[in-house]
Amino acid sequence: MEKQRRIFIQKAGLIAAASAFTPQILLSKTRSQKKKLGVALVGLGYYSTDLLAPALQLTNNCELRGIVTGSPEKIPVWKEKYGIPDKNVYNYKNFDTIANNPDIDVVYVVLPPSMHAEYTIRAANAGKHVWCEKPMAPSVADCEAMIKACKDNKVKLAIGYRCQHDPNIQAYMKVGKEKPFGKVRMVTSAAGYFDGRTNHWKQNKKLGGGAMGDMGVYALQGARLATGEEPISVLAQASTTRPEIYHEVEETMMFQLEFPSGVRASCQTSFGINMNHLQVNYEKGWLKMAPHSSYNGNNGSMSDGTIIKFSIANQQAKQMDEDALAIMEKTDLIVPGEEGLRDIRVVEAIYKSAAQNCVVKL
Ligand code: NAD
Numbered sequence: 001m002e003k004q005r006r007i008f009i010q011k012a013g014l015i016a017a018a019s020a021f022t023p024q025i026l027l028s029k030t031r032s033q034k035k036k037l038g039v040a041l042v043g044l045g046y047y048s049t050d051l052l053a054p055a056l057q058l059t060n061n062c063e064l065r066g067i068v069t070g071s072p073e074k075i076p077v078w079k080e081k082y083g084i085p086d087k088n089v090y091n092y093k094n095f096d097t098i099a100n101n102p103d104i105d106v107v108y109v110v111l112p113p114s115m116h117a118e119y120t121i122r123a124a125n126a127g128k129h130v131w132c133e134k135p136m137a138p139s140v141a142d143c144e145a146m147i148k149a150c151k152d153n154k155v156k157l158a159i160g161y162r163c164q165h166d167p168n169i170q171a172y173m174k175v176g177k178e179k180p181f182g183k184v185r186m187v188t189s190a191a192g193y194f195d196g197r198t199n200h201w202k203q204n205k206k207l208g209g210g211a212m213g214d215m216g217v218y219a220l221q222g223a224r225l226a227t228g229e230e231p232i233s234v235l236a237q238a239s240t241t242r243p244e245i246y247h248e249v250e251e252t253m254m255f256q257l258e259f260p261s262g263v264r265a266s267c268q269t270s271f272g273i274n275m276n277h278l279q280v281n282y283e284k285g286w287l288k289m290a291p292h293s294s295y296n297g298n299n300g301s302m303s304d305g306t307i308i309k310f311s312i313a314n315q316q317a318k319q320m321d322e323d324a325l326a327i328m329e330k331t332d333l334i335v336p337g338e339e340g341l342r343d344i345r346v347v348e349a350i351y352k353s354a355a356q357n358c359v360v361k362l
Pocket of ligand 1: 043045048070111112133160162201214
């Protein structure tokens with residue numbers, strides 16, 4: 001076991017080194033040959049304002065050049081803060097004319113989930129690469145239409161699963177692949193927070209709200225990434241302790257997943273409970289991550305004493321730099337649209353199971 005531990009640390013070290021330095025190392029080659037990609041953020045709410053725009057000030061391979069908003073009062077604030085020229089400011093009506101703007105290479109869709117498909121497809125039809133926030137869309141049909149539009153227009157589609165760019169998450173994915181503790185036997189994962197809002201899109205079904213799509217995809221990703229398998233059946237139960245707020249969508253979803261190898265996962269998500277952890281039990285050991293899906297500080301430990309604790313300067317900057325580099329270098333994206341679709345297939349089955357109170361096969 002000691003030998004295995006050393007091997008893991010050594011290899012994990014390589015993961016960390018590669019993750020931390022690849023964009024910068026490649027940048028020295030890339031920058032002299034190519035300009036940075038120009039990014040336009042669509043939807044200037046919490047995630048764009050507090051996380052993505054600040055992260056775009058730290059990126060090497062892309063930069064914030066445009067905004068698309070339905071709130072005119074935000075325009076002067078963003079123009080002044082980020083030096084965005086008038087010609088790169090759009091609203092939802094004139095958005096399609098972004099096709100004629102060579103400053104913008106990538107459109108990043110950061111809207112409520114029900115709007116992801118429309119804006120991804122319009123961006124693709126305008127000839128722009130698309131980054132789209134999670135959950136990819138409320139339905140499998142939407143996800144498939146988004147993937148098709150990007151393929152038809154020969155543009156790339158990346159989903160904003162920032163955690164898959166985090167070396168701490170890559171480390172437990174690697175344990176699942178290399179199996180130093182044998183096969184996975186069971187996974188437990190949870191992702192939730194207390195949301196005190198009463199009238200936000202997260203509480204609105206038509207806009208794509210509900211804990212499952214929002215935080216539940218992190219619990220689901222934990223199980224999928226730790227096993228490296230896709231679920232073959234689900235059993236789910238939705239509940240709420242605040243029916244006056246959560247009458248259209250679930251406050252909490254508990255779901256069990258069965259995988260082809262026989263592994264089972266028990267997962268929870270909620271807008272009423274703070275939780276953020278993953279435990280994987282293998283034939284000969286275990287791995288725990290807590291937090292597991294945060295913006296920073298994700299870390300974990302293993303039964304043989306190995307610690308998973310890689311530090312990265314900024315998760316979203318790393319995500320966008322790696323996605324920009326993949327576009328520039330024409331290499332595979334870490335999280336393409338197909339990966340977003342894999343989750344939504346399971347999410348659809350989870351909703352069906354909760355509604356019908358039965359096991360749903362995938
Ligand atoms: P938000 O409510 O703060 O912002 C949504 C934006 O969409 C607002 O600017 C709002 O004006 C605009 N909008 C346009 N039409 C709207 C409509 N009909 N109803 C409501 N808003 C409308 O939401 P957010 O937290 O920024 O989330 C946006 C997206 O980003 C979601 O897909 C969410 O899941 C995702 N997100 C991802 C992460 C992550 O860690 N990857 C974190 C937070 C949010």
